[in-house]
Amino acid sequence: xxxxxxxxxxxxxxxxxxxxxxxxxxxxxxxxxxxxxxxxxxxxxxxxxxxxxxxxxxxxxxxxxxxxxxxxxxxxxxxxxxxxxxxxxxxxxxxxxxxxxxxxxxxxxxxxxxxxxxxxxxxxxxxxxxxxxxxxxxxxxxxxxxxxxxxxxxxxxxxxxxxxxxxxxxxxxxxxxxxxxxxxxxxxxxxxxxxxxxxxxxxxxxxxxxxxxxxxxxxxxxx
Numbered sequence: 223x224x225x226x227x228x229x230x231x232x233x234x235x236x237x238x239x240x241x242x243x244x245x246x247x248x249x250x251x252x253x254x255x256x257x258x259x260x261x262x263x264x265x266x267x268x269x270x271x272x273x274x275x276x277x278x279x280x281x282x283x284x285x286x287x288x289x290x291x292x293x294x295x296x297x298x299x300x301x302x303x304x305x306x307x308x309x310x311x312x313x314x315x316x317x318x319x320x321x322x323x324x325x326x327x328x329x330x331x332x333x334x335x336x337x338x339x340x341x342x343x344x345x346x347x348x349x350x351x352x353x354x355x356x357x358x359x360x361x362x363x364x365x366x367x368x369x370x371x372x373x374x375x376x377x378x379x380x381x382x383x384x385x386x387x388x389x390x391x392x393x394x395x396x397x398x399x400x401x402x403x404x405x406x407x408x409x410x411x412x413x414x415x416x417x418x419x420x421x422x423x424x425x426x427x428x429x430x431x432x433x434x435x436x437x438x439x440x441x442x443x444x445x
Contacts (some may be wrong), residue, residue, distance in 0.1 A: 254285050259286065259307060267357075316336050348422050351417055405436055
């Protein structure tokens with residue numbers, strides 16, 4: 223599951239943490255906090271956020287209620303920590319893919335690698351995927367604000383890709399922030415449908431068609 227991290231939201235619109243967690247899965251899950259985050263994802267995936275209780279989480283984590291409250295003030299606080307940690311990890315995986323597999327001046331390669339990394343990590347982490355894609359909507363106003371920050375951040379990444387493409391080909395029109403948000407929203411909606419249908423393992427299959435979809439809107443006319 224997605225792991226504990228010191229990289230949390232910066233409480234600024236569109237700003238998200240950058241960098242992959244420095245510890246291994248095994249290192250972090252050895253900690254009580256890591257096990258609690260993992261357990262929260264599993265409990266929410268099984269019961270839904272509304273029906274999940276602290277009792278579910280501590281039972282799955284194998285810790286006491288006292289231990290839970292040493293780390294989190296309540297269920298919502300634990301879920302928000304899970305969301306923050308997971309998004310940081312997702313961004314780290316994308317950064318790894320972009321650094322390892324793409325050239326800085328190739329917009330098409332950057333979009334393709336980023337989408338594949340995003341879809342792959344969600345496919346690998348079924349419980350967390352369900353939590354951040356579906357159950358976040360039930361987790362309250364602060365969770366929705368986290369989701370909005372995520373959309374803004376990914377929209378900004380596509381605006382950056384558009385700027386890169388326009389530097390190469392000035393005939394490409396500028397990408398408005400509204401359209402960038404719409405592209406990100408469309409991707410997440412399609413992912414949500416797959417997750418709701420218990421097809422998260424097949425998410426990487428969407429990489430190629432979604433890459434073409436993004437490029438048609440973000441870099442129209444790119445040669």
